[in-house]
Amino acid sequence: MDVEVQFYSSQIVRILKSPLGSKFKKESLSVIKTPEKVAFSINQNGDLLFIRSANVKVDLNLKNGQVSFNTPNNQLFLNETLLGSAFTECNDAGLKSYIVSQSFTLNKDENIYGLGQQQRGKLSLRNVKLNMVQGNTDDYVPLLVSTKGYGLFWDNYSPTVFEDKSDSTFFRSDIGDCIDYYVMYGDNADGVIAQMRDLTGQAPMFPLWTYGFWQSKERYKSQNELVGVVKKYRELGVPLDGIIQDWQYWGNNYLWNAMEFLNTEFPEPKKMIDDIHNMNAHLIISIWSSFGPQTKQFREMEPKGMLLNFGTWPQSGLETWPPNREYPSGVQPYDPFNPEARDIYWKYLNKGLFSLGIDGWWMDSTEPDHLDFKPSDFDLKTYLGSFRKVRNAFPLMAVGGVSDHQRGVSSDKRVFILTRSAFAGQQRFGANTWSGDVNSSWQSLRNQIPAGLNFSLSGIPYWNTDIGGFFAGSYNRGWNDGTGAKNPLYQELYVRWLQFGTFTPMMRSHGTDVPREIYNFGKKGEPIFDAIEKSINLRYSLLPYIYSTAWSVTKGQSTIMRALMMDFDDKNVADLNNEYMFGKSFLVAPIVTAQYTPETVIKTDENSGWNKNEKKDNKTVAVDFTQPKSAKTYLPAGTTWFDFWTNTKYNGGQEITLATSIDKMPLFVKAGSIIPFGPAVQFATEKKWDKLEIRVYEGANGEFSLYEDENDNYNYEKGIYSTITFKWDDKSKTLTIADRKGTFPGMLAERKFHVVKIAANGNKTEKDVVYKGKKVSVK
Structure with missing residues (x-):
């Protein structure tokens, strides 16, 4: 050879x-x-x-x-x-x-990670066999990262x-x-990821609002319902930044993915979008990698050989389950490897949706769905050869086509794509991948943590899940209101999933069967409602930390969701699958087992999950969600830790048992951390960051750079942004705030920082500092 x-x-x-x-x-x-x-x-x-x-x-x-x-x-x-x-x-x-x-x-003592996202529930890839073909809930990125660097x-x-x-x-x-x-x-995992991004592309910045809370469901059936959800959140005073319109706003399945509001329940789409924008919220919308036979796209692409004729979703033109095969939908995926096909895709997307003011794209089925598989399907011709030859790169090309075209027509609105599948290099296209139509069960929740960590270790930093799981129908049966949102079995699962989702790169509530809006779970003053609201408010208080961490991803090739092996030389964390770091400061230990209710075993997938007639009842029980509980957490060696809720200090290298409650999961801050906390807001950009709380956790030296820009557009690529670096000297107990670097329109010339030092004994020392862009030291 x-x-x-x-x-x-x-x-x-x-x-x-x-x-x-x-x-x-x-x-x-x-x-x-x-x-x-x-x-x-x-x-x-x-x-x-x-x-x-x-x-x-x-x-x-x-x-x-x-x-x-x-x-x-x-x-x-x-x-x-x-x-x-x-x-x-x-x-x-x-x-x-x-x-x-x-x-x-490989050495017997090395661990390996990555290869995208798998629903295995495990972190390490030793002694594993994977059949790597893109699927609904499994994304394959053929990058291995070793503990040998x-x-x-x-x-x-x-x-x-x-x-x-x-x-x-x-x-x-x-x-x-x-x-x-x-x-x-790369010497370590961060170094490898930096090399992978150097090779396959850097991750751009998302708009600030994308890091707020997102509400969605399968599906809002009218523009009144969609706008009404945003109104309700604003009336309740619960923060919200994004809402998502799922499928069938185009009408029937023969018009699948027409990229137009052809459904009569959406008579004034421009007014609908304006109404949402006027409430300071944003809208992204479902688009697919396939087209129905009555769409303009299908009719333009089909004569040019730009469609792939294999079984995909939906399988019937009728909205029934199971699919009525006597009325086949005729829907076919398009060939995203063909540059002209990508041009046609964007032409209709731009005319039908982007021009109306849609803020981003929910690209569903980007793997794409391949149903009723036949080996001969792989012989189908794409622009780059057989479908077999390029199968796993389909999401890269589909997502890249939309991203490149939007960048080509607008620099005022950053590309934001929510996508169901990914391949190596996709981080360069402004896309956040979600884990597919996962089941609403405790085991599925457990699986999400190592799935997200391995995905992040594959070089792609933006990942999320359907909070509460997608298929939740089994929680409806046997519950008196028929929605499952008042079923304690589902309420506990949803709250714990939401707490986990608070510490992922995108906090997005979505699913079918059980409505996910906060007001369906109860009302203010009730334990479940209050626990949901508490997590959402915590997320908003962390926006300065999250946005600055996002900048470290774009500028410094960092990673947001971090497997503990990335930061700690502790053999006990090499295969730990239920804890992780969120940025460099927070140790997150989600509660992933039922504490208040029986943990029922529920198994559905993307086919059986749609069967609403499954004859299974959950036996509901009287539940007191005010009872205290406890959970065990391992604290990695090599540092000391502060309980975020109590400020109690613990030494690393030990497992501890903590008191928990329905509104509180184990959450720790690493000694030496400097964390900026933002104001209470209803949406991400409601208030300027002129009175940030800067929390310093003593016990080690620390450094943090606060990043700010115009919150949207691509001017940051021209250097139009600012950073303020905070350094903590633990020996002298001095916080130094360095000269501000950079400038941007609307930047605060003067502000106050409320500095809070958390001491080893849990005591707080607080000082206000006036900052005018020049170096200040706080003793």
Whole structure:
């Protein structure tokens, strides 16, 4: 075989292998980096070639093609197995191709993470086999991150098997002209993610309002209902920034995804959008990767061969369950690999929705749904070859098409896309991926934490879930109001899921069967209502912290949801799947088991979940949600911790038992943290940040940069923003607020900071500081 070694930087090495003399042209869909000019040396000793850059040493065996990777001081960190490369000739829709595989040897004591999002409930990928084909609740991003400080990106888009066994770890893809993978040495997980973003694109900023609270359901059936939800939140004084319109605003299924308000229940869409904007809220709307046969898009794309004729959602033109196959919907996915098809997609999206003032896109089924699968479906032709060849990159191209086109017509409104699927490089397109139509159950809630952490470790920092789970129908049966929102079994699950959702990159309540708006759960003064409101208000108080953390993602390649192994050298956290860091300061330990109600086992999926006639009743019980409870939390070693609620200090490296309640889950702050808290607001931009509380937790030195800009538009890319850096010196008990850097229109020239120091004994010391942009020290 032919072997090619390419240095993209001194830390990123690409390995290309192909059958001897074969000719091919590989242009990556994920990788956008142009190789840098890298200084490296080459030495040879017999059959071994040693290629060394400043950060990575590559050893290539010229006799058998085996490649190994070492640190500059000759510490082996990754090794191909002997004769571990394989090419098996195959037929790909009439063209000669290969099944390609490559195996590696891993150390027994290293842990590996990433590969996108899986609903396995586990964090570590050791001893795991995955059939990597994009699905509703599983997203595959072929990046592995190791505790040994390296990343391995397998650049292939066809269905792929990953398996880690005791003797080897391998990737095997259905189609490939070549074996193509990148090894990144970053020293730690943050370093690897920084290299992956350097290779596949940086994550842009979202608007500030996207970090507020989102309300949604399947589905609001009229514009009056949609606008009425926002009105109700404003009347109740419960903060809200985003509302989402789900499907069928276009009418029947033959008009699927027409991108127009053809449903007569939405007679004045422009007025509806204006009404929402006038209440200082934002609207995003459901769009799909497929079209019904009566839509303009279908009629324009079909003659040009831009549709993929396989079974997708919905399967019937009638709104019935199960689908009536005698009236097939005729809906077909489009070919997002075709640039002209992406142009047509945006043309109708821009005319029918963006021009009305829609604020963002809910791109559903971006994997896309592939129902009634037949092997011959993979032979369908796309612009870039067989569907088999490019299957897993579908979401990257679909999301990228919308993002690139919106950026091309507007710099005033940042791209915001909520999407159900993802592939390597998607972080560059302003997209936040949600975990699909997951079940409303405690086990499903437990699964979300490691799913989100592995997804984040795949280099894509923005992820969320349907708070409360999507399929909640089993909670309706046997409950007297028929909605399930007053069923204590569901109320407890929803509150705990919401508390978890408060500490994810997007806080979004959504699902079917049980309405999710806060007023369905009760009223102010009742335990469940108050617990929901408390979490929403906490989220809004953290907006300065969250927005500044988002800037560290864009500017510094950081990650928001952080597996504990990213920050702590503690073997007890290597596979801990129910705790994580939110930014660099908060240790989040969601309560993921029922404490007040029986934990019922509920199993549904994206097919059975739609069956509203399932004959199962939940036996409801009288529940007192005011009773105190307790939960165990492990505190990572290497630092001390403060209980967020009580300010009690604990040493790391131990499991503790904490008092909890329905409105409180275990939440800790790392010693040395500096956290800005914002004002009480009804929406994200209601009040300026002129009187922020700056909370300092003593016990270690600390630093935090407060980031501010115009909250929307892309002027920050031109340097139009400001940062204020706070440094805490624990020995001298001094907080230094540095000179402000940068400026932007509307920036506060003068403000007050209310500094609160949390001492080791839990006591507070408070001081007000007038800040005019120049360095101030607070003793």
